Amino acid sequence: MRFFDKTIGIKTNKSIEILNITSQIFQSVQESKISEGITLVYSPHTTTALIINENEPGLVKDMEGAIKCLVPWNKSYAHNVIDHNAPSHVVGAFLGNSLNLIVSKGTLELGTWQSVFLVELDGPRSRKVRIRIIGK
Numbered sequence: 025m026r027f028f029d030k031t032i033g034i035k036t037n038k039s040i041e042i043l044n045i046t047s048q049i050f051q052s053v054q055e056s057k058i059s060e061g062i063t064l065v066y067s068p069h070t071t072t073a074l075i076i077n078e079n080e081p082g083l084v085k086d087m088e089g090a091i092k093c094l095v096p097w098n099k100s101y102a103h104n105v106i107d108h109n110a111p112s113h114v115v116g117a118f119l120g121n122s123l124n125l126i127v128s129k130g131t132l133e134l135g136t137w138q139s140v141f142l143v144e145l146d147g148p149r150s151r152k153v154r155i156r157i158i159g160k
């Protein structure tokens with residue numbers, strides 16, 4: 025059993041933004057030389073999320089729009105006395121901040137229409153995504 029670690033840096037451009045990071049995950053699997061195992065993709069931030077879905081530009085735009093409807097963004101939140109981003113934390117908690125992906129035959133086992141996205145919920149900022157690949 026071996027493991028491989030990598031941290032990727034991502035600059036986000038908007039307050040709410042869905043960024044395709046699939047190629048960086050595939051590249052990490054190639055660099056790891058692990059052919060059978062698990063890839064953990066993890067965001068160490070409290071106002072981001074990680075999701076898997078289809079990389080169709082209209083759908084990505086729809087998802088960004090839907091995020092704005094998941095919670096009221098202009099309501100009074102207790103956390104807003106700290107840094108005015110309570111809805112970003114709430115949506116991040118709802119969507120989740122890690123993904124487990126299968127590595128098989130030296131590559132990621134994603135569905136035909138599946139891509140991996142970092143969801144920025146309080147940008148623009150510099151973000152990190154941690155990748156750990158465990159296997160043989």
Ligand code: ZN
Nearest residue numbers: 107109110113
């Ligand atoms: Zn906050």
